[in-house]
Amino acid sequence: MGGTWLENTYPGCRVDVSSHLYNYSFFTHDDWPHYFSSQDVLLDYFRQFADRNGIREHIRFGTEVLAAEFDDDTCTWTVRVRTPSGDTEVLGAQAVISAVGQLNRPSYPRIEGRDDFTGPSFHSARWDHGIDLDGKRVAVIGTGASAFQFVPEIARTVGSMVVFQRTAPWLGPTPDYHAPVSNGLRWLFRHVPGYTQWYRFWLFSSSVEGGLPTVDVDPTWRGGERSVSAFNDERRALLTMYLEHMFADRPDLLRAAIPDYPPGAKRMLRDNGVWAAALKQDNVELVTDPISRITERGIATAEGEYEADVIIYATGFSASDFLLPMTVTGRDGVDLHKRWNGDARAYLGMTVPGFPNLFLMYGPNTNIVVNGSIIFFSECEAHYILECLRSLLYDGHRALDCREEVHDAYNEMIDAANRQRAWGASAVNSWYKNALGRVSQNWPFTLMEYWERTRTPDLGDYDPL
Numbered sequence: 001m002g003g004t005w006l007e008n009t010y011p012g013c014r015v016d017v018s019s020h021l022y023n024y025s026f027f028t029h030d031d032w033p034h035y036f037s038s039q040d041v042l043l044d045y046f047r048q049f050a051d052r053n054g055i056r057e058h059i060r061f062g063t064e065v066l067a068a069e070f071d072d073d074t075c076t077w078t079v080r081v082r083t084p085s086g087d088t089e090v091l092g093a094q095a096v097i098s099a100v101g102q103l104n105r106p107s108y109p110r111i112e113g114r115d116d117f118t119g120p121s122f123h124s125a126r127w128d129h130g131i132d133l134d135g136k137r138v139a140v141i142g143t144g145a146s147a148f149q150f151v152p153e154i155a156r157t158v159g160s161m162v163v164f165q166r167t168a169p170w171l172g173p174t175p176d177y178h179a180p181v182s183n184g185l186r187w188l189f190r191h192v193p194g195y196t197q198w199y200r201f202w203l204f205s206s207s208v209e210g211g212l213p214t215v216d217v218d219p220t221w222r223g224g225e226r227s228v229s230a231f232n233d234e235r236r237a238l239l240t241m242y243l244e245h246m247f248a249d250r251p252d253l254l255r256a257a258i259p260d261y262p263p264g265a266k267r268m269l270r271d272n273g274v275w276a277a278a279l280k281q282d283n284v285e286l287v288t289d290p291i292s293r294i295t296e297r298g299i300a301t302a303e304g305e306y307e308a309d310v311i312i313y314a315t316g317f318s319a320s321d322f323l324l325p326m327t328v329t330g331r332d333g334v335d336l337h338k339r340w341n342g343d344a345r346a347y348l349g350m351t352v353p354g355f356p357n358l359f360l361m362y363g364p365n366t367n368i369v370v371n372g373s374i375i376f377f378s379e380c381e382a383h384y385i386l387e388c389l390r391s392l393l394y395d396g397h398r399a400l401d402c403r404e405e406v407h408d409a410y411n412e413m414i415d416a417a418n419r420q421r422a423w424g425a426s427a428v429n430s431w432y433k434n435a436l437g438r439v440s441q442n443w444p445f446t447l448m449e450y451w452e453r454t455r456t457p458d459l460g461d462y463d464p465l
């Protein structure tokens, strides 16, 4: 088993979706210790799930898929894998389901001199626990969700830390972000029949419709470039007040902390005050001057050189490189990555014309941004894929190939809707967009809309083979 909660082990790693929502609907848990679970608790949950459902015995651990190729004559897939011993093995399958994720290929910045640094350096998603940071001079590049969580944790013990911020994040006030679930709520879960399900439903229903209006473009609003709609602008004013409150005693940090783009254009970070507290520590410095290069001794800007013993890259992931570095070859020998040409698209995020019986989980445009749990999305995807496979079994077809016009119309709709959201309308860059500037990650509608679209596959969307 791989995935986010196995690979990300940096100090302070935790989810930003409510614990009671961030689990399978068919494997719920009454006893989450915190409102927002930490990485170790989530890893344990998924391990328990795999053990109790006999999933482990179906997994080949330590095995990398190198290539998948569709055979036009037999309508089957050949999958080439590298086994733990380093050998190559070829497997046959009627269908292939990819679940390789979006945020798992660390992205290192292209900064001159990156190899010149003589000390240790590592990426936040590949945390090097062998390096003792206590008392060291640490440089951190990036202020996204990952840095936001580990900077306050390590600030307590490092000698000194310089945090390099290119773009300020918006902070969403979440006072209970690190809090244990209250005794009152625990009592209700234990003693009131059905309360866990009710609580889950309540969380779910607030995330179904709740967030989207705040990231809407409103063409009738005449607010200029400050924001994308009056609603978004109201939110911006509130979030700005929060920052003003957090940095009231540090005008220098406040200037650096207020983002210049609309809330929602980038991932908002849940905050309970620990970020501001960390930045205000005497041993921590926030630098907003652009990095000019990395040197033997540290990081240089136009203002000078910041010496460091260790550099930590909290610079995110190559999210839009779906399925790389695998080679995927579909009908008539077409290469999936050549077809996509850096602009991955799929129908419902799952199927691609010319690649029959290939199903993608967490594929293009299935990332949810405003509330909601990605696990809900994977349940929808798994349900849809199983329904497709069921129809293959019962209808006697060998394969289903998504029709090009269905795929294209769907993607036009997705693009038009993403342009109506802060992350698509704003000029700001983020991992939601691919190198061509198209939003290739985000689902622009509500959770329920995805649920409805994936309930029953319309076999008219597919050419049977």
Ligand code: N01
Pocket (backbone or CB within 6 Å): 014, 015, 016, 017, 103, 109, 110, 111, 124, 141, 142, 143, 144, 145, 146, 147, 149, 164, 165, 166, 167, 267, 291, 314, 315, 316, 317, 429, 430, 431
């Ligand atoms: O990565 P990011 P992340 N010079 O891409 C900066 C999920 N997640 O690992 O904004 C200087 O968000 C970059 O700056 P800018 C969650 O979905 C969830 O932090 O591009 N800086 C940015 O500040 C999240 O959105 C959780 O200007 C450079 C940072 O590096 C996603 O993972 C926790 C730079 C990258 O931020 C990714 O989060 C952690 C350069 N050359 C992650 N290049 C929770 O559930 C990049 N940057 C809480």
